[in-house]
Amino acid sequence: MKPFDIVIVGGGGAGLYAAMEAMKTNPSLNIAVLSKVYPNRSHTSAAQGGANAALGNKAKDDTVEMHIFDTIKGSDYLADQDAVDVLCSEAPKIIRELENMGTPWSRMEDNTIAQRPFGGAGRPRCCYCSDKTGHTILQTLYEQCLKKGVIFFNEYFALNLSVKGSRSRGLIAMNMKTGNVEAFPARTVILATGGYAKMYWNRSSNAAGNTGDGQAIAYRAGIPMKDMEFVQFHPTGLRKSGLLVTEGARGEGGYLINRNGERFMARYAKEKMELGPRDLVSRSLETEILEGRGFDSPAGKYLHLDLTHLGADLIKSRLPQIREMCMQFEGVDPIDEPIPVRPTAHYSMGGIDTDNFTRTIMEGVYAAGECACVSVHGANRLGGNSLLDILVFGRIAGHTAAEEAGKFEPGNISEAELKEHVEEMRGGMHASGHHERYGELREELGQTLALNVGIFREASLLKRGIQDIAELKERFKKVRVTDTSDVFNTNLMQVLELKNMLDLAETVAAGASAREESRGSHTRIDFPVRDDAKWHKHTLATRVKGNVVLGEKPVTMGRYELQERTY
Amino acid sequence: MTAPTDQHREGKKDVTFRIFRFNPQVDSKPYFDDYTIQVERGITVLRSLNYIKEHIDASISFRAFCQAGICGSCGMRVNGLSQLACTTQVWDVLAKSREPGIIKVEPLRNLPLIKDLIVDMDPLVDKMKHYSNWIDSTMPESSMGKKEFLISEEEFLRYDKATDCILCASCVSECSILRANKEYVSPAVLLKSYRMNVDSRDAIHGERLAELVKDHGVWDCTHCYRCQESCVKSIPIMDAIHGIREDAIELRGMKDTSGSKHAEAFMSDIEKKGKLVEATLPIRTNGIVWTLQNLLPMAVKMIMKRRTPPPPPLVKSAKGIKIFREMFREMTEHVRQDHKSHKK
Structure with a gap:
């Protein structure tokens, strides 16, 4: 294959924005986007709420500076302040740019882009399109990429970077339609494959494919991961699927109830009750379950989110989507019955360590979006900042790679190297001596993570989690792929995704075990307070000879001094 | 979902999934495989398929991604009707099933078959490109990002529902015109075209319309309404198709196409x-x-x-x-x- 100037891995918001911006920056470049799904299927589509930008359409006195402060405070002061500056300063421009390209934003009475209040924000600055913001942004970007003639390799599963010395020579990927492993020699590679929270499997709100492929590829190539221990949990995921019941349900007056019929939030947040901050409510649900006040079911323990007292009219008019979702996915009509819920993993703050220009430590390799950790979210991400992150840093990645591609030699990947990757990939997985079931390993990984590296963490639990992951990795060596066909072997793809999750799970557990403090989403029962003297720093996890080696990196401070985080 | 043991436990049933199988590498023609599992109330068709894949036969191939009804990956025919496997409750399907306890699962129609329940989406993407299914903004690229277009809520509502489309291709699969003519524009592409045409930011609705009234375009639809009936997002697709036709006749004066003349002749006779x-x-x-x-x-x-x-x-x-x-x-x-x- 002819060498590319830029190969972008991932066709979500970050990847597509990068492609568009790179073409704009230098139209003569040869750019390709690889995605394991059709780009319009990417998980960006699942973001409902919106994207934050201090446009001042709703609150005239909103400013970029306020957005910056809210984000830093929300991060529990672990975000890099110069990166947050970039995120928030670019926000108004990028939202307007999307609008100018055709994104259908909801509108204010004065015909400007509509904005609404969101958690942790001092002003209503979340721009939205009904409850389908991510979907409409993704559609717009995909349409614009089709218009620009971006070259897509759809349903290609990325396997590895081709690395020589300190730099990458391109990417190795499997064409799902043929099963062929193909080389994509490239001057630069942008990794934009989304998050890794699906490693919590049934205890995650994520798409089945959010398996951290980009992070795992980078990690195997020796690029450090940053702040992997920070995984955000949402309080109300559906019991069976982990899908989110949005905060709106509690906003309209829903109660959280345990098996004794108590509104248990009275124990944890007397005043705010069900409307306490997200991490606090998640911790409360988890405590009820751990202390035996949850309901039992084959799908695991759970609690009730009760809306029945709100009446059919209110539920039908204000929460129609939630009602539909409960009926479709849980078989429960919230008008008649309480909704079975439990906390669910839904966002990964950590990711590939990058600078503010999305560069990684490896020459020619960039990362953006949930796949990367700049860091703008620190220990806890604010609602409305994830869509913004993928847009702003996706664009920066496209621009930077386009500007720098000329510096690097065209990649070349030999047949011999390609063969090695194929062998590594297939490694006996079809052999009869291989007996482990991938579905079982995957479910056990989710269980041990939820239990031992979940909302509440503690030294002995984490030790157990680390052991479990090591055992699962050992068992994975004997994993069996029963589907031997080449065409669309989803069995093989899911096994390779599991391998990625296992590699990354190790870094999450190692980071959580090392960080002896509680900050943002990371709660240690044995170290309940934030310890700035020891732990106001990023965690780095690098793979050395197959093992996780932890390092650290200082947090870039700026105008805002460390403060206690209270709301 | 548990191993099939006690048939009489409340809220559980034995269900046979009759799954369409075809592997182009070994099969000369498709066939069906039966898988019987015990299903609990509240389980979707997709979760059942996942269970079968993980526990009984890993070689069954289908697409699934968000599992929450928003990505559009898992469009397939369940008991003959195109829909998303992830939002379809097994018990709802059983209630309407002609053969008790059996759920037939087949790939979408009108798109080339790849393997088992997976069809090729490329023809649909090619049509989106052919009919310029994007906004070609009236604003030059160099001016973008500086200020917003001012757009009324009324205009937004004109395309709000159409932007719900997740390109699951259920409408494509159900379309009776596509069964006869694979070159036909497709309901989903007409819907997207309409959404672009009524957006005041778009500069090329004239050109798009000119393409839509050509052969295999908007006039080929015969109003069977199957697209609309099968839409997983309940989008009134036929309104969009009528909207394009009205636009072509009334506003663009495209009275010289056979489709528009046919419509005019109908009107005058009636x-x-x-x-x-x-x-x-x-x-x-x-x-x-x-x-x-x-x-x-x-x-x-x-x-x-x-x-x-x-x-x-x-x-x-x-x-x-x-x-x-x-x-x-x-x-x-x-x-x-x-x-x-x-x-x-």
Whole structure:
């Protein structure tokens, strides 16, 4: 294959924005986007709420500076302040740019882009399109990429970077339609494959494919991961699927109830009750379950989110989507019955360590979006900042790679190297001596993570989690792929995704075990307070000879001094 | 979902999934495999398929991603109807199933089959490109990001519902025109085209419309409404198709296409006689030359079998034509007024 100037891995918001911006920056470049799904299927589509930008359409006195402060405070002061500056300063421009390209934003009475209040924000600055913001942004970007003639390799599963010395020579990927492993020699590679929270499997709100492929590829190539221990949990995921019941349900007056019929939030947040901050409510649900006040079911323990007292009219008019979702996915009509819920993993703050220009430590390799950790979210991400992150840093990645591609030699990947990757990939997985079931390993990984590296963490639990992951990795060596066909072997793809999750799970557990403090989403029962003297720093996890080696990196401070985080 | 043990436990049933199988590498033609599992109330078709794949037969191939009804990956036919596997409850399907306890799962129609339940989406993407399914902004790229277009809530509502489309291709699979003509534009692409056409930021609705009225375009639809009935997001797709047609006739003056002439001929017959004058309909739609070239043999056959419609002078007006004409005038005036306020 002819060498590319830029190969972008991932066709979500970050990847597509990068492609568009790179073409704009230098139209003569040869750019390709690889995605394991059709780009319009990417998980960006699942973001409902919106994207934050201090446009001042709703609150005239909103400013970029306020957005910056809210984000830093929300991060529990672990975000890099110069990166947050970039995120928030670019926000108004990028939202307007999307609008100018055709994104259908909801509108204010004065015909400007509509904005609404969101958690942790001092002003209503979340721009939205009904409850389908991510979907409409993704559609717009995909349409614009089709218009620009971006070259897509759809349903290609990325396997590895081709690395020589300190730099990458391109990417190795499997064409799902043929099963062929193909080389994509490239001057630069942008990794934009989304998050890794699906490693919590049934205890995650994520798409089945959010398996951290980009992070795992980078990690195997020796690029450090940053702040992997920070995984955000949402309080109300559906019991069976982990899908989110949005905060709106509690906003309209829903109660959280345990098996004794108590509104248990009275124990944890007397005043705010069900409307306490997200991490606090998640911790409360988890405590009820751990202390035996949850309901039992084959799908695991759970609690009730009760809306029945709100009446059919209110539920039908204000929460129609939630009602539909409960009926479709849980078989429960919230008008008649309480909704079975439990906390669910839904966002990964950590990711590939990058600078503010999305560069990684490896020459020619960039990362953006949930796949990367700049860091703008620190220990806890604010609602409305994830869509913004993928847009702003996706664009920066496209621009930077386009500007720098000329510096690097065209990649070349030999047949011999390609063969090695194929062998590594297939490694006996079809052999009869291989007996482990991938579905079982995957479910056990989710269980041990939820239990031992979940909302509440503690030294002995984490030790157990680390052991479990090591055992699962050992068992994975004997994993069996029963589907031997080449065409669309989803069995093989899911096994390779599991391998990625296992590699990354190790870094999450190692980071959580090392960080002896509680900050943002990371709660240690044995170290309940934030310890700035020891732990106001990023965690780095690098793979050395197959093992996780932890390092650290200082947090870039700026105008805002460390403060206690209270709301 | 547990191993099949106690059949009588409440809220559990044994269900047989009859799954369409085809692996192009080994199979000369498709076949069905049966898998019987115990399903709990509240389980979706996709979760059942996942269970079968993980526990019984890992070689079954299907697409699934978000599992929450927003990414559109898992479109397939469940008991004959195209829908998303992830939002379809097993118990709902069973309630309507003709064969008790059996759920038949097949790939979408009208797109090339790849393997088992997976079809090729590329033809759909190619059509989106062909019909410019994007906004070509009136604002030059260099000016973007500086200020917003001011857009009324009313305009937003015009395309709000159409932007719900997740390209799951259920409508494509159900479309009766596509079964006969794979080159037909497709309901989803018409919907997207309409969404772009009514957006005031778009600069190319004229060109897009010109493409849409060509062969295999908007006039080929025969109003069977199956696209709309199967839409997983309940989008009124036919409104979009009618919208494009009205736009083509009224606003762009595209009265010279066979589709628009056909529609005009219908209108004029109904207004004058209250019914169709079928004998001359092909001439008025496609012209005398085309009709003689294409329909003469069929006309001769019809005459031989005494199946010819009566010639125009012999077509009597329908009963109660006077009252009907009054209603017709009122209705068309109403539609015209409606349009005026719509376009404002």
